[in-house]
Amino acid sequence: MIRIATRRIPLPVKKGLDWVMGTAIAALPGTQSVVLTLPSAGSRSPWCTVDLLFGDVTRATGMPGPLRALYVPDSGEDRRPWALGLYGLCRLELDGDRPTVVEVIRQGFDRYSSTLVSYDAEVLALGQWLRDSVVLLSAHDGSRIKRMRVSARHAYRLPDGLLRMVSFHNGIARDVDTSRHRVVRRHRLPHGKGSCLVGDALAALVGEPQPLQVFTPSGAEDADFPGGWEVAGNELIIFDAVTLEVRHRGSAPAQAVEVLGEDEAGRLVLSTRRGLRLLAPPTFAEVGRVELDQKIWAAGMVPGHNLAAIVPDEGEQDGLLALRW
8 A cells, every 4th residue: 555644734724714615725737736715704715825745835815715616727828827716706826925816807607606617718617516507708808708508627628629518417528619609519428526637538436416405494405406416426437538438437435525636656536525545547446545533624636746635624723734645
């Protein structure tokens, strides 16, 4: 088994504030650092960058709510990251002495959006993970372009130039002609969660959808709104990203939550409700793990590196565990 070393990195969390489920830990490409928001009682959240190798923490303010997604352009003159918070979209200035939030956009898209992908070089697509639609926004000024009947946790270009937009929650992938804003092909997928694009493959936790429980004054009830289901994710499937053929199918670790990415040796890194698992191809057998006594609020990793981070539910000892192997 691979030994995973853990290091506690204290975070500047105000006493009396709790973490919330859905907090994202996102990697900053080209670095060994991640970005995450800190617990807050307002619509402007404090946030920080954390160097997972050396433990340096840089604090900032002004994120429009808890971080849900991060997108960093890989081409073009402006490479500043786009960050999606619970209450708005913004850009991050990371080159100065202190990270700064700029260009905050709070209107023109669905409230509480949770997914953010690149539609093309000049357009962003924002949506909700439950909802089978996105809103297209200009990457120049944030103006609204249109709504489309697609959904996407991942979006990537195909060899024929179409954009594939993938939603395992809704069990569908759509190939889009972005010049005409038109869906030209549809592919049924199993329902799943916690998917990740890893190289030329898609890894997803799949299973049968079950009604999502919502709490009302009269008690717990099954959700009756579109997309109101959840998936246990008891099976791990690896798909070819282009053909969508199944490359591997096997059992997922117990209480698996999300596929975080690949490490530098090509092993899959998965988060669970209480820790982290390393799975080695081609069989994807478990070769390393971290298991805590308490649940975790968030998990993330630096793709292509043997670095990950989790935020455990430890009450007064608010901090981040940096993992290295």
